[in-house]
Amino acid sequence: MISMSENTTRSRGEMVPFMLNGAEVLADPTWNLLEAIKFYGIDIPTLCYDEGLSPYGACRLCTVEVGSGDKTKLVASCVHPVKEGLEVHTHTKRVIKARKMILELLIARCPSSKKLQDMAALFELNEVRFKPLNYDCILCGLCVRMCEEQMGAKAIGFTGRGTKRYITTPFDMTSEECRKCGACMYICPVCELRCQGPQADTTLCSGCINTEPVCVEEYDEAMCYMVPCLSCMKGPEDVNKNNK
Ligand code: SF4
Ligand code: SF4
Ligand code: SF4
Ligand code: FES
Structure with missing residues (x-):
């Protein structure tokens, strides 16, 4: 994750100029790039970001292109600092292609998530080329941060590595710390009723109306x-x- 300490040493209110889609704009250097972009009314897709929680940079859907000429790179805007003179492009062909690919991978992981399906429709993503895994979690970490940062409970966390990584309570046992507040479920982008359509495992459909x-x-x-x-x-x- 990229540190924003460099920028946060500047005092709040001392705005810095940067280039956003070709126009010079000002931003508070304590903001992350996503906040600065949204401030100017540009919509950026996100899945692991919430204004009330610390950014985590897990889903990469908020990808934008920074730099100029041949020296550009894709970065996750929610964990990238605003820097004076930074050149940012939010909707280049490269950005759109990257976001589509990321969404395709996420849908393959959780094909029955209504939120991901809705996003796919928005992205005009009609085909998923990867094998469906049918998991219930995209490892965005929102539930963990919500539980710790807003509920002060620390009842759940990540465990395991790589493909065996998942969210659970300590020792996979019912947590004494859990207050049953439901905040983790509320914020989860994929914890919804799963698609009940005829080919739910393999296709994107609108069959998820079964309650x-x-x-x-x-x-x-x-x-x-x-x-x-x-x-x-x-x-x-x-x-x-x-x-x-
Ligand atoms: S229901 Fe339990 S695990 Fe979920 S946010 Fe509340 S305290 Fe944390
Ligand atoms: S359970 Fe939901 S909120 Fe928690 S990491 Fe998985 S997808 Fe994210
Ligand atoms: S219906 Fe499923 S997701 Fe909802 S509270 Fe019950 S067990 Fe949890
Ligand atoms: S919203 Fe930025 S990485 Fe998920």
């Missing part, structure tokens, strides 16, 4: 950390009973 809580069919696949579930008021024993 049955699909996650209780198998308790292991529950999409939250509440035991018993606050919404359906079922615990593992009820679910196991239903599955017999």
Whole structure:
């Protein structure tokens, strides 16, 4: 993650100029680049960013192109500092292509997420070339930061490495720290009812209108950390009973 300490040594209010899509604009140097871009009304897609939480730079959807001439690079704007003289382009062909590719990978990971499907429609992404993994998590870390930074609970965190990385409670056990506030579920971009369409595993469709809580069919696949579930008021024993 890129440190923003260099910029934050400047005092708030001392605006710095930078180039945004060819126009010179001013920004508070304590902002990250995403904040500065949004301040000027430009819409940038995000999945792991929330104004009330520290930026994490996980999804890379907020990618923009910085630099000029041959010396440009793609950066995640939510973890990139605003710097005096920086040249930023938010919607170049390279940026759009990169965002589409990132979204394609995320959809392959969680094909039944309504939020990702909606985003795909917005991006005019009609085809996913990667094998669907059917996970319930894009590892954006929003739930972990929400739990720690806003709820002061630290009930959940990342565990494992690489492809075995996932979110869980300490020792995968029901957490004493969890207040069952539901904030982690509220903020999760993919913790929604899954697509119930005829080919849910392989295609993007609009079949996700079934309001049955699909996650209780198998308790292991529950999409939250509440035991018993606050919404359906079922615990593992009820679910196991239903599955017999
Ligand atoms: S429900 Fe539990 S794990 Fe989720 S944010 Fe609240 S305290 Fe944290
Ligand atoms: S459970 Fe949801 S909020 Fe938490 S890391 Fe996974 S996708 Fe993000
Ligand atoms: S287990 Fe219950 S609260 Fe948790 S996601 Fe499923 S329906 Fe919602
Ligand atoms: S929103 Fe910036 S990396 Fe996810």
